[in-house]
Amino acid sequence: MPDDSAAAAKAATTLPLNGLRVLDLTLARAGPTCVRHLADWGADIIRIEPPGNNDGFGGARDGFDSVNLHRNKRGLAIDLKSPEGHAAFLRLAATADVVVENMRMQVKHRLKIDYETLSKINPRLVYASISGFGQTGPYSTRGGVDQIAQGLGGLMSITGEPGRGPMRVGIPIDDLTAGNLLAMGVMMALYEREKTGKGRWVHTSLLEAQVFMLDFQATRWLQKGEIAGQAGNDHPVNTPMGVFPSADKPINIAASSPKLWAVFCKAAGREDWLAKPEWQTAEGRTADRAALNAAVSEVTRQKPSAYWIELLEEVGIPCGPINNIREVFEDPQVQHLGMVWDVPHAKLGKAGVVRTPINIEGHTPGIRRGVPALGEHADEILAEAGLTTEEIAALRAKKVLGE
Known part of the structure; x- marks a missing residue:
């Protein structure tokens, strides 16, 4: 599928989130996971990056993480630290429905793009945040990554075989869960906005997501004082439930x-x-x-x-x-479910990514565009926010825009 703006816009018109404009300030994985839900279901996502950004994945804009996380977006590279770039961003924010960010708490305030600032110019704005440990409290200024939250939130103490020491889960489960929960929070706030006309600040953190995901292991402690340990491949409390050998494989x-x-x-x-x-x-x-x-x-x-x-x-x-990753995608049920989408890419031609797991009967989401090049859609995005050709040219002349 060609990365054509008109074709992409037309493809989104029948999806549930068509007409929703989202400013994506996210980095790494947790924030982009939230935005990916909105993107796949038709929202107009404007990915805002600093000039010269390398995606935060080892410089691999065409790497598997970037292609997977940043599909179905338009791209704008703008220097938010400059007065001109900040002013242009505020004009964008005035037209947006949602802003999503996962900066450290102090960074968004230093850049003056926090909820208090933006809600004054756009009271309908839903502002969505993911942090490592929460927006307030003794850890609120710390940077957090998935494995730190897995350890702090107890998951590593109950993962792995007894006596082998703590073990991380094989996927970034806290990043993914926080992103999934934030997307749900965004939709709740948008639903409330339909009744009140006002937006909200919606936020979660890797730590909150992890404690939530402890689920029954947490309530064992809260209700009975039981501290769960490692159970390996066995269910913590039910037997027999786990991995058993066969003549060829477990x-x-x-x-x-x-x-x-x-x-x-x-x-x-x-x-x-x-x-x-x-x-x-x-x-x-x-x-x-x-x-x-x-x-x-x-x-x-x-x-x-x-x-x-x-x-x-x-x-x-x-x-x-018990399948390895290759066997997963060879499985007839996985193939029947159509769990792979092909993303167009200027260098790769196309690249496979996992499709949205959400199914809404009567709707067929898909790939409308691949990961945007740095600043690829700057002119059209800024023009939609009301900037003139001369104003855009002035930003480019001052190196406020990246491309």
Whole structure:
């Protein structure tokens, strides 16, 4: 698909967020994750970067992170530290519906692009922020990255095998969760604006996202004083639920409820397990997890993974293979779901990215444009904000604009 502005605008006209203008001041991953939701569903995203920006990903504007995170956007490179650049940004903000940023708390105030400043010129503005640890409090001025939040928020203490020490999760889960939550917060604020006519400051942080994601592990502590530890591939409180060997490769099996445990014993040809007193309750099975898992493993390793998956699926026991990334995209269900979009790119021709996981019947989102070149759409964006050709030329002459 060519990166044509008219074609891109036409493609967005039927999507739910068509007509929504978003100023994207985000860096790294958490903020762009939020904006990506809005972009994929039709919002007009203006990515605002400093002149000379290298995307924050090792200079790889055409790298996998940049292409994935900054699709479906227009680009403007402008020096917000200069009086002229700041004044031009304020004119853009006056026309915007949403501003998204993930700067340190003090930076946006120093640049005078904080919510208090912008809401005075645009009371309808929804201003969305992600920080490392919160907009207020003793850690509010600290910079935060995903792994720091994983550690501080308890996730690394419950991830990995017992006795092996803390372990990070294999994806930037706090960045992604914070971005997802902020996108939901933006939509709530926009919905409220329909009734009140006024915008809001919406914010979350990597730390808040991580504590939220502790979920039942948190409530074990809050309600019963239990401090969860590492359980490896086993479920923390349910047995058997985890990874078991087969004749060719490991598989996941979830057969911990009383009904599923009984069904599993019959399917495995080990109905005698049902008579073992220590395995007749969920609590007993978990207390004797090591022996139970060893017994199950002795049975499952005798047949290949396909045998067990077919057998257990037939009797209603959740199970599945453990795929590497290549196998994920070769999986027939993943292919049926169409989880890959091709993004046009000036250097790469096209590049694969993961599509939005949200489905709204009657709408077909997709790629309308690839990652913008630095300052690619400066003239049209600034003209839409009311700047004249002469004013834009003056900004360019003063090196306020990058390209």
